[in-house]
Amino acid sequence: MKKLMNDSKNIVEEMVEGYVKAHPKHIKQVPENGRALVTAKETREEKVGILVGGGSGHEPGFMGYVGAGMADGVAVGNIFASPSPDPILEVTKNIDKGAGVVYLYGNYAGDVMNFGMAAEMADLEEDIEVGMALATDDVASAPKAEKEKRRGIAGEFFIFKAAGAAADFGYDLNDVVRVANKANENTRSMGVGLTPCSLPQTGEPSFELGEDEMEIGLGHHGEPGLEKGPLESADSVTDRLVNDILADIEINKGDKVAVLVNGLGSTPRMELYVMFRRVEQILSEMGIEIYRSYVGDYITSLEMGGASVTLMKLDDELEQAIDHPVDCPMFVQK
Amino acid sequence: MKKLMNDSKNIVEEMVEGYVKAHPKHIKQVPENGRALVTAKETREEKVGILVGGGSGHEPGFMGYVGAGMADGVAVGNIFASPSPDPILEVTKNIDKGAGVVYLYGNYAGDVMNFGMAAEMADLEEDIEVGMALATDDVASAPKAEKEKRRGIAGEFFIFKAAGAAADFGYDLNDVVRVANKANENTRSMGVGLTPCSLPQTGEPSFELGEDEMEIGLGHHGEPGLEKGPLESADSVTDRLVNDILADIEINKGDKVAVLVNGLGSTPRMELYVMFRRVEQILSEMGIEIYRSYVGDYITSLEMGGASVTLMKLDDELEQAIDHPVDCPMFVQK
Missing domain, CATH: 3.40.50.10440 (Dihydroxyacetone kinase; domain 1)
Structure with a gap:
């Protein structure tokens, strides 16, 4: 590459x-x-x-x-x-x-x-x-x-x-x-991989997937995921990711969460916001409040294609922490 | 895609x-x-x-x-x-x-x-x-x-x-x-394209380039550039981009500039910072002061691969403007 x-x-x-x-x-x-x-x-x-x-x-x-x-x-x-x-x-x-x-x-x-x-x-x-x-x-x-x-x-x-x-x-x-x-x-995350990245030293792809395939649960270094299968719609993929998270951690009506829809490197923001839209629909239907949202490339894997959804359930202390301003070269929050 | x-x-x-x-x-x-x-x-x-x-x-x-x-x-x-x-x-x-x-x-x-x-x-x-x-x-x-x-x-x-x-x-x-x-x-910009993006409606690549080719001056929608040729080193590509800019606008020793190294969508930050390093070397050798730097995805073309360098020559008014704080969903500056 x-x-x-x-x-x-x-x-x-x-x-x-x-x-x-x-x-x-x-x-x-x-x-x-x-x-x-x-x-x-x-x-x-x-x-x-x-x-x-x-x-x-x-x-x-x-x-x-x-x-x-x-x-x-x-x-x-x-x-x-x-x-x-x-x-x-x-x-x-x-x-x-x-x-x-x-x-x-x-x-x-x-x-x-x-x-x-x-x-x-x-x-x-x-x-x-x-x-x-x-x-x-x-x-x-x-x-x-x-x-x-x-x-x-x-x-x-x-x-x-x-x-x-x-x-x-x-x-x-x-x-x-x-x-x-x-x-x-x-905090819980679930990701989906679509296209590999390649290491500068080798130029070899970090994993292999077919032309129309996705891999649910693929790791950040190409570690094998839970399931390979045909690429589904953004809503269907997002449903899988969010459902797996909600099956793993108890988040109930009235709870507040911070949401991160993270791109792995080459996924356009457009697609990440389409996924966020679905996350919001699911949580809103369940009566879970999205306290703060982050959508973009926060932790990547070079130019890997794909995304992950992360939810952090908040209490008062974490809410205060997530609100705290930040001034870093690659992330600023007022 | x-x-x-x-x-x-x-x-x-x-x-x-x-x-x-x-x-x-x-x-x-x-x-x-x-x-x-x-x-x-x-x-x-x-x-x-x-x-x-x-x-x-x-x-x-x-x-x-x-x-x-x-x-x-x-x-x-x-x-x-x-x-x-x-x-x-x-x-x-x-x-x-x-x-x-x-x-x-x-x-x-x-x-x-x-x-x-x-x-x-x-x-x-x-x-x-x-x-x-x-x-x-x-x-x-x-x-x-x-x-x-x-x-x-x-x-x-x-x-x-x-x-x-x-x-x-x-x-x-x-x-x-x-x-x-x-x-x-x-302000002057010069870009290089490496890999195409595809429109969601068609799935067709926005332009064609060989396995080891780059295109200097390629436009943001795949408009033809100035020259296709074999992919060169990051330093060599950056030299071309900066030299073309400096041939087009007079920026002299003692002048101040704002620099933007912009990714087109799928170019890792790692590569953008390698390019920035070279921009800094060139300008520093010429005695041009980098007043502020921006490195990342600021204007993209979906998942296109490649990057551009932008220089804005500053006077007092533009310096004050570039320093002004910003709070947008996709860009925050303190």
Whole structure:
């Protein structure tokens, strides 16, 4: 597949260089490690630091979410691969303001290992307290009884948003972790894949699907989903996604939710809004209130075609968190 | 090509429905015409109204740019087709606060005709004064001596931004038109196409290119560009685009510019930031200051692959306009 790139070996470094050059008032590299990016703005002493991270190729996730109201720093991995412990540790040292640092990342084996190692090093070598919260929002990736085995996908956005707000509110480390975990417990996502992306290094498609096929529950790195079949109408696909979510988490009449209809990279906004329209119809018929809506590319997989629906059930605390303003290079909320 | 849609005949109506439902605090439909959308917020009396519009399929352009600091309303056309005069007139009536309305749109025959007719109707039937400013930023679309024949592409974003700010500053109709025209005079774009999009109605690709080909100067609706050839490196492509811009407009050492690296729909942010990196290198070597940067999907062509570079040369007035905060559903600037 065609890419606007130079040597594929340098694409992540060149992206990071462009990113830092484009947003110098927002973000800077830690001198010790080019894959360690932190906010360029002054952070309050005693604020709990928020560190996000994961593989590249999911932009705006994860580097796009560093800024006021969300994360203080990001560790940047290779494409679809966890960052190593070094940049995680460098970000940790840089953003610790005496109140510790919370790591937020998706539940993938490489991330679990590397963020875990970095947390140990932060504790032993730097005496920095680290808390962790994993995103496990992807309903398709494991049965309900084994939620702790599920992967994190677009719902990561809500978890970052909630924890970032909690840290800004002045919550301590345990309370920020509690809010992040509550956000994750209350969040469910279901996705559909239509067309693959390709890695710059290989040019090979990340999965195969027929000309008129879709795959329900396909993962963000092309992990197999629940079911392949002929592409259905937007309403029918949206019904499947929302029904699977509602079968997995109790959301009742009178409850409030935040909704994210997320594009995977090459799905036009037009199609995402057609899907949102159907989500709104379903929830409105059930008497569930949509408190806030996000429609667009929030966590992508390069140029993959497809979309996901995410619902986060809100209580007063999460409602306040979701309302909190944000000022990041790739996401601003007033 | 695969689309998440229902009946293709209804896709624009369903998108608009989803859009209004997703952002009820920001946007509403004018009761008389479903293709006429206006800001849901109270607008100051005597503020000049800003109306944008054009075909659908360019989201966030144009409906995404209605909100505080940018447009007061949008007339929504069919996919890649001008809106008819009716929704333009309905928006005009709705957003006129006694100081007249300025129409901002790209220089395409259909738009010129329909916006012109609506302006006449607004004058004759409603006694509303209308000003107009056309975007002609696409360097590839006509020779320098015939700038008035050029098409509008991603630079429309800067023109909307500048004129929206001017109206917010309390400028009168003539001054808003003057600022919009100055923004257009100071703005140049050059694009490259890699892969086509397809219209929902036909499923046919909007143009044809070989497996390893690119097309420099390709238009936003697949209009032929200047040159087809083998895909080059990101740096080489960016050099071509920036050089063509700098050959067309005098920007010298010490000048300030706003930069937009715009994705056409399916180009990952990773590639756009790699391109931005090169734009920054070129300008920095020339001693041209990048005052503000925008990197992402600002004016798209459904799922087209490719990107464009836009430079707007700034003076004090445009600098102030580009800094002005914006709160739209698809674009927020603090």
